[in-house]
Amino acid sequence: NAGVTQTPKFRILKIGQSMTLQCTQDMNHNYMYWYRQDPGMGLKLIYYSVGAGITDKGEVPNGYNVSRSTTEDFPLRLELAAPSQTSVYFCASSYVSSGANVLTFGAGSRLTVL
Amino acid sequence: AQSVAQPEDQVNVAEGNPLTVKCTYSVSGNPYLFWYVQYPNRGLQFLLKYITGDNLVKGSYGFEAEFNKSQTSFHLKKPSALVSDSALYFCAVIPASGTYKYIFGTGTRLKVLA
Numbered sequence: 001n002a003g004v005t006q007t008p009k010f011r012i013l014k015i016g017q018s019m020t021l022q023c024t025q026d027m028n029h030n031y032m033y034w035y036r037q038d039p040g041m042g043l044k045l046i047y048y049s050v051g052a053g054i055t056d057k058g059e060v061p062n063g064y065n066v067s068r069s070t071t072e073d074f075p076l077r078l079e080l081a082a083p084s085q086t087s088v089y090f091c092a093s094s095y096v097s098s099g100a101n102v103l104t105f106g107a108g109s110r111l112t113v114l
Numbered sequence: 115a116q117s118v119a120q121p122e123d124q125v126n127v128a129e130g131n132p133l134t135v136k137c138t139y140s141v142s143g144n145p146y147l148f149w150y151v152q153y154p155n156r157g158l159q160f161l162l163k164y165i166t167g168d169n170l171v172k173g174s175y176g177f178e179a180e181f182n183k184s185q186t187s188f189h190l191k192k193p194s195a196l197v198s199d200s201a202l203y204f205c206a207v208i209p210a211s212g213t214y215k216y217i218f219g220t221g222t223r224l225k226v227l228a
Contacts, residue, residue: 004157031214040123042204042218043158050214058215090157096214100146100165103216105157 002026006091006106013081013113021076021109023091031094031101032074033058034066036087037108043090049074050096081113116141118205120219127195128227135190135222137205146208147188148216149179153201161203164188175199195226 007022025032030051035043045058049068063085065077074093078085089109094101117140127133139145146165150158162173169181179190190203205219 040220042118042220043216045215048214092157094214100148100163100208101214102148102160102163103150103158105159107155107157 004091004093004104004106006089006109008109009107010110011112013078013111015081015083015113017081018077018079019081019111021078021089021091021111023074023076023106024072025074025091025093025104026072027093027095027104028071029093029095029104030071031096032068033092033094033103034064034074034076035090035092036060037090038087046076046089078111083113085111086113087111116207116209116217118207118217118219120203120205120222122222123220124223124225126225126227129197130194133192133195133199133224133226135203135205135224137188137190137219139186139188139205139207139217141186141207141209141217143210145210147179147181148206148208149173149177149188149190150204150206151201152204152221158204161190195224197226197228200224200226 004025033048034046044060047066049055091106092103119138148163149161152158164171164181172178206216
């Protein structure tokens, strides 16, 4: 059982380039999330999805796009990379039926934009 | 605005001593409360949660947390610290109004000294 798998682990981009961070979960979780983690800032929600075909913006969506064509996959696309997008990105998933839901995180993707 | 505060950026404690990592929150209603731990170059891992009931919640690796409604606090505790407990700890809440949108604190780095 792999849990949440993110690729790549590290990437360096030039300003203006685009890329996609991949995220796959094998737990049949209905909810998936993308967070970014900046030093001293905690985690900020970029986008989330409550099921296949449904996505919505979080706190900091500008400069990013997502899609959710299957339950398992939730890729995050960066268009026109900017230095402000240098961060560590975490994908997470959870099963939400009722009550508090526990997040399962991937290992993270460290992105540097130069 | 709803928020979570972790007033200490870093907590140092000697191995074998009790440890406390503080968390206070400002959220309306009765939120769900969580602690997550992040080891170097890893994603966050769930430690424990409070939904309702007993104010003292026990979690993984010997950790526990005490919910105090009047002080709006949810401090993480462990009776005897281990060097392997050294990590970054995040407090988080889900406002009672939603079951998926976490609000994370900024994290507290715990260093257990041998």
